[in-house]
Amino acid sequence: KAGVTQTPRYLIKTRGQQVTLSCSPISGHRSVSWYQQTPGQGLQFLFEYFSETQRNKGNFPGRFSGRQFSNSRSEMNVSTLELGDSALYLCASSFSPEGSGAFFGQGTRLTVV
């Protein structure tokens, strides 16, 4: 059974640009959550999707957005990138929001220069 796949693994962008990250959950999982990890703030919740609906959103500016497709794949988009957006972005996949397993992908390391 394939795990959670995040693409791309590494990304370098310039301030002001936008970026789209992709997450393919484990087959059969319908819940996808996104997290930002930085040395200063640790792991912070961005948003959660279940059956194409955003169920929960963390405390991030509107520049951060996401969506989920009918096949449960999810994308997150960051517009007007800032230096502080440099982070490891992790996606977690669960069968349901209440699931006892939450499995992460390898993450996308975004560097904004």
Added chain:
Amino acid sequence: AQKITQTQPGMFVQEKEAVTLDCTYDTSDQSYGLFWYKQPSSGEMIFLIYQGSYDEQNATEGRYSLNFQKARKSANLVISASQLGDSAMYFCAMREGRSYGGSQGNLIFGKGTKLSVKP
């Protein structure tokens, strides 16, 4: 107030010995779940073990066990027979239970403990 507290920023353990990583949590929900993850330097977050708030037995997964003390709101991870490959960051996380309008699926993480296993 922090919902997940990991008081040990770093720990050392001798290879083949057992080690306990501390985690305390704060929630007013009756239904919640507790998770432990391992994050090697590569960055991937590896799921280790899960404990539900209503589970009566402590969770175990191979060399990992979770010492769940509900009244103390503590969920310590015990790693038996440490191996060099156990050197990594370890994160405790909580998923809170149902709130009005639906359950909360997101995880709340602690700041982590860096475990170093010495040969």
